[in-house]
Amino acid sequence: MRKAIPLVLVGIALSACGPTPTAAQGGPGASAAPSAGPRYAATVLADAPAGYWRMGETSGTTMIDATANGNNGTYAGTITLGQPGALTGDKATGVAFDGHTAGATVPSAPALKVTQVTIELWIKKNSESGYGMYVAKNYFQLLNNSYTGRLEFRVTSTPDPVLVSSTILALNTWYYVVVTYDGTAASLYINGKLDGTHPAVATVPPTDGALYLGRRFDGFFTDAVLEEVAIYPTALSADRVAAHWRVATGNR
Numbered sequence: 001m002r003k004a005i006p007l008v009l010v011g012i013a014l015s016a017c018g019p020t021p022t023a024a025q026g027g028p029g030a031s032a033a034p035s036a037g038p039r040y041a042a043t044v045l046a047d048a049p050a051g052y053w054r055m056g057e058t059s060g061t062t063m064i065d066a067t068a069n070g071n072n073g074t075y076a077g078t079i080t081l082g083q084p085g086a087l088t089g090d091k092a093t094g095v096a097f098d099g100h101t102a103g104a105t106v107p108s109a110p111a112l113k114v115t116q117v118t119i120e121l122w123i124k125k126n127s128e129s130g131y132g133m134y135v136a137k138n139y140f141q142l143l144n145n146s147y148t149g150r151l152e153f154r155v156t157s158t159p160d161p162v163l164v165s166s167t168i169l170a171l172n173t174w175y176y177v178v179v180t181y182d183g184t185a186a187s188l189y190i191n192g193k194l195d196g197t198h199p200a201v202a203t204v205p206p207t208d209g210a211l212y213l214g215r216r217f218d219g220f221f222t223d224a225v226l227e228e229v230a231i232y233p234t235a236l237s238a239d240r241v242a243a244h245w246r247v248a249t250g251n252r
Contacts, residue, residue, distance in 0.1 A: 036087045036088055036092070036247065036248050036249070036250060037085075037087045037088060037092035039247050040087055040228070040244070040247050040248045041054060041066065041228075043243065043244055043247045044066075044120070044228070044230050044244065045066065045067065047232065047236060047240055047244075048232070048233075049067055049120075049230040049231060049232045050067070050069060050071070050111040050112050050114065050231050050232060050233045051065050051067060051069060051071040051106060051109075051111065051112060051211070051230065051231045052065060052066040052067050052228075052229070052230040052231075053065060053066070053073060053104075053106075053213070053228075053229045053230075054066050054092075054227065054228055055093070055094055055095045055226060055227045055228065055229065056085075056092065056093050056227075057075075057081050057082075057095075058081055058082045058093070059081065061074055061075045061076070062074060062075075063075055063095075063104045063106070063213075065106075067111075069109065069111045071106050071107075071109050071111060071112065071211075072106070073104045073105055073106035073107075073211070073213070074104065074105055075095070075102075075103075075104050076101075076102070076103055076104070076105065077097075077098065077100070077101030077102035077103055077215075077221075078098040078100065078101050078102050079095055079096065079097060079098070079102045079104075079214075080095070080096040080098075081093070081095055083095060083096045083225050085122070085225075085227045085228075086122040086124070086174040086176070086227060086228070086248075087122070087227075087228065087248060092227070093227065094122070094124070094225040094226055094227035095214075095225065095226055095227065096126070096224075096225045097214035097215070097221065097222055097223065097224055097225075097226065098221070098223060099126070099127065099129040099132065099221050099222060099223025099224075100221055100223075101221065102214055102215070102221060103212055103213065103214040103215030103221060104212070104213040104214055105210050105211070105212055105213075106210060106211040106212075106213075107210055108208040108209050108210055111233070112137070112211055112231065113206040113207065113208065114204060114206060114231070114232075114233040115183065115203060115204050115205070115206050115233075116181060116182045116183060116204070116233060116234050116235050117140055117179075117180075117181050117204060117231065117232065117233070117235070118178060118179065118180045118181075118230075118231070118232035118234065118235055118236045119135050119140070119142050119153075119177075119178065119179045119229075119230075119231060120177070120178045120228070120229070120230040120231075120232070120236070120241075120244070121134065121135065121142075121177055121226055121227070121228060121229040121230070122174055122175070122176055122177070122226065122227045122228045123169070123174070123175050123177055123224055123225075123226060124172065124173060124174045124175070124224060124225040124226075125144060125169055125170075125171050125172070125173075125222075125223070125224045126171065126172065126223045126224055126225065127171065127223045128144070128146035128149065128171075128223075129144070129146055129221065129222055129223040129224075130146050130220065131143050131144070131145060131146070131220050132144045132146065132220065132221060132222030132223060132224065133212065133214065133215050133216045133220045133221070133222055134177075134213070134214070134222055134224070134226065135211070135212070135213055135229065135231070136211070136212045136215070136216040136217070136220075137209055137210070137211045137212070138205075138207045138208075138209035139155060139204045139205055139207065140153070140154065140155050140181065140204055141153070141154040141216065142154075142177070142179055143220070143222075144169065144222060144224070145164075148164070148168070149168040149169055149170075150164050150165045150166075150167070150168055150169070151164070151165040151167075151169065151177065151188065151190075152164050152165075153179045153181070153186060153188060155181060155186070155200065155202050155204060163179075163186050163188065163196075163198060165188055165190065165195050165196065166195055166196050167190050167195050169190075175190055175191060176189075176190070176191050176192060176244075176245055176248065177189070177190055178236065178241045178244075180235035180236055180241075181200060181204065181235060182200075182234075182235035183200060183203045183204070184199065184200055185197055185198065185199055185200055186198055186200050187235075187238075189238070189241045191245065192241060192242050192244075192245025192246070192249075194238060211231065213226060213229055214226060
């Protein structure tokens with residue numbers, strides 16, 4: 001029997017946008033360009049994220065925010081720093097979360113009280129781990145559903161599945177994932193390509209509350225390597241998402 005998550009969420013499912021692309025088309029196995037890390041970081045920062053955590057730390061428990069907003073976070077539980085990342089170059093490593101105790105928490109901050117949002121990150125699943133949360137805040141969540149292998153983006157609350165990817169994410173494979181939500185539509189991009197979109201029927205209220213990576217406030221830990229996590233207070237356009245992907249892969 002499947003385990004239900006106690007969430008009240010807007011039930012919207014993404015429309016499929018064709019088969020999973022090949023590596024040459026930006027699908028699984030697509031590789032980053034040599035020294036892509038510094039160029040990619042500059043491109044992200046140019047689009048003014050509210051917080052950007054490159055996750056390139058090699059020691060300690062502080063997760064550094066690369067923006068001027070100072071939204072540093074704290075790692076806790078069984079994490080492994082310095083993991084090989086999706087990008088090459090400066091600070092281009094990731095953090096492995098163990099799926100049982102590991103997570104990172106960013107305290108509530110004015111810059112993170114958003115009504116529109118873009119979630120951007122690189123994900124490599126190590127195993128299927130229930131409803132493993134990649135990014136979670138009061139009114140939006142990006143997670144992996146281990147029963148389907150698909151991504152789900154959730155806004156507000158219902159116990160039903162919500163915006164669901166058409167792509168099944170393979171294990172031990174890096175994916176570039178972006179979700180945008182502007183209050184009228186939600187869109188999901190995987191490896192620079194639109195995976196699906198659907199009209200939204202709810203808004204994200206600008207509330208206080210911590211931001212969690214690799215878990216939710218009450219658990220739902222993920223077993224994955226994450227890096228280059230960014231939260232924007234706006235919905236990035238498809239052109240900007242594609243531009244970020246091109247810089248990461250060297251196809252500028």
